Amino acid sequence: MFLLDYKKLNEYRSEALDSLVPVIDPHQYSYPSIFIYGHRASGKSHVMHVLMKELELSHATVSCVECVSIALLFEQVLLSFFGCDAASLLPRSPSLSDFVRVYRQQCSQSPAKQTRYIVSAVEDNVTVILLSEIAWDKFRPNTGCFEPLLLHFPDYSKSELQQILSQNVHPSYSAGFYSAYINILLGVFYSVCRDLRELRHLAALNFSKFCEPLAEGKETDTHKLWKHIEPHLKKAMQTVYLREVSSLQWEQMQQMEEEEAGALRGLSAHTHVELPYYSKFLLIAAYLASYNPARTDKRFFLKHHGKIRKTNFLKKNEKTSNHLLGPKPFPLDRLLAIFYSVVDSRVAPTASIFSQISSLVTLQLLAQVSHDDQLDAPKYKCAVSLDFICAIARTVNFDIVKYLYDFL
Structure with a gap:
């Protein structure tokens, strides 16, 4: 086995790591397939990326969204392990047999000294690691298959989100003040949104509005700040996950509503709206x-x-x-x-x-x-x-x- 500094990975994913690390030993035959699932922004990709890097494991990271064809998938795997010369050996429209043939040929020239981690299936000492936001039951074929080792990444708890988001403290304000702001933000949004990326976006989007009542740099009147930001945050709940509204556009919307007092509604008066x-x-x-x-x-x-x-x-x-x-x-x-x-x-x-x-x-x-x-x-x-x-x-x-x- 090997030692691993959890702080370099994700201190909030220690429970999942306790289950994952024992089955990833590059010097032993590893479990054939591992299926890691959990909601978006729960640390799956980050933990695997840093784990592979810290342990210096031979691996090929392939995005099934970017690889729109099987040829791109095969090419990316061979490129990661053996270089562009190996990838060029694939025919124009390769089959799985073509990929296995090229892979075996390269393995004979460069035998694996430890487990290779790829997203595919060949006759070699490999482990297939799948990252998904969907549970394995949705993928299981009716004809049967080898069951992977299931590992679930749970959502971050409210206290964990509080600690993570508070690390992005604004340089002009104290850590305690920004932590109090994050606490208010989570009090409004946590019941409807657990997505770390979305919450980080909302925190950056609304912080300037939160700071408006501050006078002479005083940061202690949290009740006054809460009364000021509360209606603004409730209105911002309408745009949760709606990234078509940029930060600048959201500020323009609020300024328009304040200046024109209902004379013009919504974005009809804007001349610069960024739409898909x-x-x-x-x-x-x-x-x-x-x-x-x-x-x-x-x-x-x-x-x-x-x-x-x-x-x-x-x-x-x-x-x-x-x-x-x-x-x-x-x-x-x-x-x-x-x-x-x-x-x-x-x-x-x-x-x-x-x-x-x-x-x-x-x-x-x-x-x-x-x-x-x-x-x-x-x-x-x-x-x-x-x-x-x-x-x-x-x-x-x-x-x-x-x-x-x-x-x-």
Whole structure:
């Protein structure tokens, strides 16, 4: 066996390490597979990375998210163990047999003096270590398989999160003051969020607001500070896990609400909002659906529609600009139809698209106007100005004016 300094790893994961270290002995035949699981930001990847480094274990770290093909997976393993010459021996579309053949060939030239840790299965002294946020039961095949050694990383407790987050003390304030702030933050968010990364983001996001009432550097009036920050933190709970709202943008939102006192809602008045790529096209589609008559969709969004003049569309009661009348509600299916027409790449209707629509509603860029019980046909209205949508459209090189009925 070998000695290991736990402080170099993660002092809060000592219980998990007590179970893990005995089965990782590079000079003995190790357990064939180890499955480590736990929620996000519970120390799995960090502990394994430092453990492999501190013990100087021969290992290949492969991300199954980055390796989008089996060829990339095989190449990464061979590259880590034997260098680029070995990786170049793989054919263009390698099979598992090709990988095993190359691996055996390299093993004969460079025999393993200790256990190699890789993410794969070959006839060698190897241990497969799998890191996942999902329990093993979700992966177990119906045909049966060799059961891995299961090791669970539990969530950090509230006291552990308090100690970890308090280490990021602001240089302008005392450690005790920042620890008191973290205690207040966890008192609000711990019941809904245990993610260390998200809590660290929230701590950095709201600390400046927490410090606003301080006068002459006094840090003792925690009751006054709590009263000041409490409504701000409760409002920030709406953005937990919603990283589409950056730190700068969140501060701009709060400043806008304070200065205009409800005259303008949400982000409609902002000219610099950083949205995901497809959210921008969803917002563009929503604006077109709000300000274009539904019967003009064919003219704007269908190919080979023929030449249609605006006078053919006009009715007696349509002499007023749609922009003067304001946005009109539209159904979800019309929004998606326009979105798939204007976006410049093929997009499958996934849950991500629908979640981005919900995010636009949360950011008050879209307004849902149908009742909650109308789940089958929700309706929305776009809540942004023409200048705002033009600024958004420019970021994706989309000339929105060409698609607006009022500007024909």
